[in-house]
Amino acid sequence: MPADGYRWWYLDALSDDGSQALAIIAFIGSVFSPWYASARRRGAATAEDFCSINAVFYTPKGKRWAMTERGAGALSRSPEHLQIGPSALHWQDGRLTVEINEFTVPLPGRLRGRVTLQAQTDTGGARALDRNGRHFWQPLAPLARVDVQMSQPELSWQGEAYLDSNWGSEPLEAAFSRWDWSRARMADGSCAVLYNTVNRDGSDTALALRCPPGGTMTPMPAPPAAALPTAAIWRMGRCTRADKGSEATVLRTLEDTPFYARSLLRTTLAGETVTAVHESLSLERFQQRWVQTLLPFRMPRRRHWPPN
Secondary structure (H helix, E strand, C coil): CCCCCEEEEEEEEEECCCCCEEEEEEEECCCCCHHHHHHHHHCCCCHHHCEEEEEEEEECCEEEEEEEEECHHHEEECCCEEEECCEEEEEECCEEEEEEEEEECCCCEEEEEEEEEEECCCCCCCEECCCCCCEEEEEEEEEEEEEEEEEECCEEEEEEEEEEEEEECCCHHHCEEEEEEEEEECCCCCEEEEEEEEECCCCEEEEEEEECCCCCCEECCCCCEEEECCCCCCCCCEEEECCCCCCCEEEEEEEECCCEEEEEEEEEECCEEEEEEEEEEEHHHHCCHHHHHHHHHCCCEECCCCCC
8 A cells, every 4th residue: 555545445235125225435544534634744644554444324213323443453454355443344256245343423332243245247447537547446346236134233134236446546635626426226237337526627527337237347428417406414515417308316315424425316327217326525625624623523543453
């Protein structure tokens, strides 16, 4: 891992009945860490000193959120295995097993259990997100199934899932001002992914891809931009892309934070009405000191592992 760099692995899933969802992100060099940002302001910082697993479950009874940051002593890794503190991810034969053992915030509680993802297709290599080749994205399993078995809280469900990875050799905010991303399952079982970035120089990049069952990612025409309402609490701006003449609507806002919003959308792509998982990120907002001051309430840091 380069100094000031990062890598993350991102998994999201929706239950077959549509009532539940989850997102799990494992970070080495946590791009949203206020402590990592502070260390970079003082000079080159070591990515492995700022690791975390963000696990969040959205249920009919509410949300359970965990994201404890840990130092390099809590990190163990190999090509097939990643452990950060008491939680771990293991990849074997197209199957990702996530063992979760975390404390929730801001309301204290526990997340314990297992999430298993089975990939349904191989999508090939990575793609650069910037012109300088410092930020990359790889759709590892845009078509997947997930099995959720949690003891705390008690959850048991199956659904469709998505897995990707991002990495870079500099902070996100060095290259981008904002981005909007979404993925949607189409009627033929394929996955459509839209990635839209606004670069520091004011230019923008639109990436539109579609992955059929058993196939690899191929370009598709990028639909025109479609406005979305700002998030209610922190007024985060959101934007997506949809077929010309159609509208995109927000079904549910899952995360409403000062610099980031995660939502479920109803939108139209390639003539189909679909449900999409959507994310908007403002790196201009992330850099504001008032935002950095708020983050420890959602991202506590534990310096030692195992705990004394």
